[in-house]
Every structure is written in C-alpha cells, then in structure tokens.
Amino acid sequence: KQEVTQIPAALSVPEGENLVLNCSFTDSAIYNLQWFRQDPGKGLTSLLLIQSSQREQTSGRLNASLDKSSGRSTLYIAASQPGDSATYLCAVLRSNDYKLSFGAGTTVTVRA
C-alpha cells in the first residue's frame, strides 16, 4: 500500500521568501508524481507532473524534483507572493495502477 506523507503540515513565510515543500512516499515503483494546488473551498489545480523517468520539472517560479529511489519529491516556489497562499497536495500514481495516492497537504500562508 502506498503511503504519502507531506511535511510540514503548515508553513507561514514573509513575502519574497522561497518555499520548500516536501513529499515522501513508501513505494518507489511509481509511474508519476503530481503536485496540485487547492484553494479553500475550491477544486484541485494541477501544477506540475513528473514522470518516473524524470528528475525535475519547472514551470515559472515552480520547480519540482523527484528522487524515486529515496521516495521523495520537493516542490520549490521561488520569491513567494501572497497569492501563493493555498494548500499544496502531492499525489503519486503507482506503476500499473490508476488510483492516485494523496498526501494530506501542506497549507502555505505568505504574509505581505
């Protein structure tokens, strides 16, 4: 059974600081890993998808790395802004599976 853990559960930083969000998973036989953003009372917005053969993906101020052998992924958000305040979810898809396993999320607050 795949277990996904996100640390920390909550994070508060001043505007401009870089954010580092961690995700760990127990079964390294994954197909891909995806980071989502969830705003309060809203749905999930896909941020980055990393295939198992990739080491990282970048989109604008966001960079996600993947170390499959150690079961870890890190989401970096550069120069944080108040608009980055949200909950960030990590989800893993195991090989030969269709069910995503989600972490509980990291709730980020960026203070102006």
Added chain:
Amino acid sequence: NAGVMQNPRHLVRRRGQEARLRCSPMKGHSHVYWYRQLPEEGLKFMVYLQKENIIDESGMPKERFSAEFPKEGPSILRIQQVVRGDSAAYFCASSPQTGTLNTEAFFGQGTRLTVV
C-alpha cells in the same frame, strides 16, 4: 473544451436523506474516478468507472454508497441515508480511453456535502 464539471458545488442534506452528486468528464474522456476528501485529510480513492461498467469500487463504503456511469449522461455518486460522517468534499477526475492517469490528472471543482 470544458473541464471536468461537477454539480452541485454545495449540497446540504439532513440525516437520513439521499445525496446525488454528478460528474461530467472532459470531452473525449470515458473513464471517471471519484475521490473523497474528509476534513484535514488527503483525498482517498473511492471508485473507478467506465461507461456502463464499474471497474474498481474498492474504496467505496460497503453500505449506502453506489456509483454509476451510464451510456448517456454524467456519472452519479449516490449516498443513501446520509450521516454526519459523510460530510466531505467529493471530487471527480477523468481520463481518456487508456484508462490510466498517465498524463496530467484533471479534477473537477468538487461537491461539498454537509449533513446536518
């Protein structure tokens, strides 16, 4: 191309009533997945459906919950005789014919069910 559409966005039911949640997948997608998000928890898989078939319902509670994806129309998640513990956000995702989320997973906005 509209995304995954869920309705209603918010649903309030009294204990013992029935709740019906609808999900229309993205155009061209014939596979639907339902997930539930309990307060302060991650999303948990409930059921995977193709048109007119339930492929995997291993995450569904054994009683009161059912799901369908008819040949025509949206997928329906039905909860009978709701209890307070059913209060949660229910999300739907869809994928194309391959049946695996091997590309970016697209989720709907969710239905927030509150049982009073």
